[in-house]
Amino acid sequence: DTAVSQTPKYLVTQMGNDKSIKCEQNLGHDTMYWYKQDSKKFLKIMFSYNNKELIINETVPNRFSPKSPDKAHLNLHINSLELGDSAVYFCASSQSDRGFSPLHFGNGTRLTVT
């Protein structure tokens, strides 16, 4: 059973469209995250949620909106897609938000905006 699963794996879409990426974890973790890996290969935090509450919201455009219906799910909705949104998006979870507990990542969603 996959611990952190995200769908779809690949997403190709045109500029201006709206798309969503879904993420689910079956580890019973309290905290979930969205990371973006851009063309320069940096992994950067976008959002983190702890027990369905937004903890971190980095300086991402407000076209990106996370939704956490329950603590096992954290979906990412992107409005009015732009070329610069092309990247690999990783969902992750951890047991808690504080101290250290390893991040468990999904396999990523490669978004290509044409």
Next chain:
Amino acid sequence: DQQVKQNSPSLSVQEGRISILNCDYTNSMFDYFLWYKKYPAEGPTFLISISSIKDKNEDGRFTVFLNKSAKHLSLHIVPSQPGDSAVYFCAAMNYGGSQGNLIFGKGTKLSVKP
């Protein structure tokens, strides 16, 4: 402004030899350091960590060394195996803060040749 730097984008090592991956950081507030390993088309997985109160942590073939005065850490893999071929990300955080503030380096691609 890169707070965590991995200046070698790639490293090639012969099977059985030692692999040494390096990482530098600039933020003095970082007191907990991690290495993640990533295979193609998969998410990163946690490998090993070290607290700033230690200068060495060992787990099987993997050892992380921390030099706080130089703001430098390294990951040693001995002996290297072909299955170790992956991208290795160094990451750093302030242990008392949110895990969402974990900062990743750009990664070093390790190739272990049989």
